[in-house]
Amino acid sequence: MxxxxxxxxxxxxxxxxxxxxxxxxxxxxxxxxxxxxxxxMLPTFIAVFGLVGLFETFIPPALIERLMGSSSGALSLLVGTALGTVATGPPAGAYPIAATLLKGGAWAPAVAAFIVSWILVGFVSLPMESRVFGVKFAVLRNGISILASMVIGVLMGVVL
Amino acid sequence: MVGPSAEKPSFSKALAPYRVVALVGAVYAVAALISPERAGHAALVAAKSFLGVAPIIVAVFAALGLVQVFVDKQALARHLGDRAGLPALLTAAAAGTILVGPVFVIFPLMKTLRDHGTSWAVITTTLTAWAVKLPMLPLEAGFLGWKFAVARTVLTLMTAVAMGAIMGRLMRDSEQTKR
Structure with missing residues (x-):
């Protein structure tokens, strides 16, 4: 334990x-x-951990390595950010999947970009954000968050 | 605190999160048809990783409950409203990390701040830092290691301040004097 x-x-x-x-x-x-x-949050956890099990069993590490490995550089950052942007869910759900990616050979900056875009960019909450703060604010904030995810990813590479 | 509007009991809404579980279950069913052993292995990996972090998850949610009750959101919001410049953004970043609550509580709270003249910069920084959730840090560390978790959190907070400054420009904070 x-x-x-x-x-x-x-x-x-x-x-x-x-x-x-x-x-x-x-x-x-x-x-x-x-x-x-x-x-x-429990259903999300069940689903996320279920996915983690499937990932680790059925997705070959070679695939993760090719799409998100360090040798893929900019591509892996883009893939990480895109995955995080499309995926929605509570922040806590991002960590198990991120750990699986890292274990499968993904580049740490790409994994960081994945987590940050998962947390900051919300396509599902975009309509509500637009309603509350206005479309301009919502679109700008989410757009800048996508860029920020990649910047944070790159900086992670420098720090770690 | 969660208002009565947050408690609207709607059956379909209550079941909605379980649609994702059903979807993952369906994928498992397909996987079991293709290869029963590997599907079983996947389920085992899933259960093992869940049980491994269950204590942290329970602790994190208990801590979130404390923060939610004992941190006075309204007072925090008032505090944010009367500052300006870089100190305002740093305060916003700090305040955001201890702000806990669902989207339908936090968004309207931020909107109220905005209506009282708080800059878009402060709103953006607070919202970005709110996504960090400091009590979650041990959970992230449990999965990815402390070094990764702390580095990512610190970098995200720094980015929150930068994002606030950029959004302030883009939303023309300085020109909006009318209310």
């Missing part, structure tokens, strides 16, 4: 103990809110 999860669980439990002493009502509200988001 991964110790990180256990350590983090203990940390969160301590935080709850602290807030419980200050305000039991709000702490239990927090717990209720947390479990509600969790149940809301």
């Amino acid at each position: 991964d110790p990180t999860g256990i350590i983090y669980l203990i940390g969160v439990a301590l935080a709850y103990a602290f807030f419980w002493r200050r305000s039991p009502g709000r702490a239990s509200k927090a717990l209720a809110g947390g479990s509600k988001s969790f149940t809301g």
Whole structure:
């Protein structure tokens, strides 16, 4: 079992103990809110992990390597960004898929671009964003986010 | 806090997320027809990776619950409204990371800020940083390692500030004095 999860669980439990002493009502509200988001997210998790299993079994690493490997350079950045832009889902869903890509031989900057575009670019939420903030803002923000994903990917290559 | 409008119980809406699960299930069914062993192996990999990170996922959602209840969104929003320039963007980036809530709560909150004269730059930076979600960091680290997770988060926050500045220009913040 991964110790990180256990350590983090203990940390969160301590935080709850602290807030419980200050305000039991709000702490239990927090717990209720947390479990509600969790149940809301559960189908996504099931689907994402199901996909991860399929990816790791059926997609040959050679394919990932060719499309997103370091030797493909700019192409792999574009592929990563495009995948993240098309895919929608909560941020937490991006990490398992990103880990699979990385394991399959994908270039770290391309994987970073994938995560960032997954999180920042939302084609599904675009109509709502346009309604709330106006079409100009929504289109510009999503467009710049696509560019930002690639920039962050390149910078990741420099940092790592 | 989630308003009553967020609780609209709609059966089809409640089931909608499970459509994705059904889709993945269908792919598994096809895979099982082609090669039962490999489909079984895929399911095993799926279950193993899920169970491996289950403690982190539970902890992350518990932490998100705390942030959602104990961070006063309205106060945070007021704080964002009365600043300008680079300090405003840095504050927005910091505020965004501790802002937790679904799209239908955060978007209207940001819209309210905008209506009260907050610049598009601050709105953009906050929205970008909101997507970072600091409590999620251990989850990302669990999958991709701490070095990757921290580097990506820091770079995303820096980009959030830059994006705010660019959007401010493109949306002509400085020219919009009328309300």
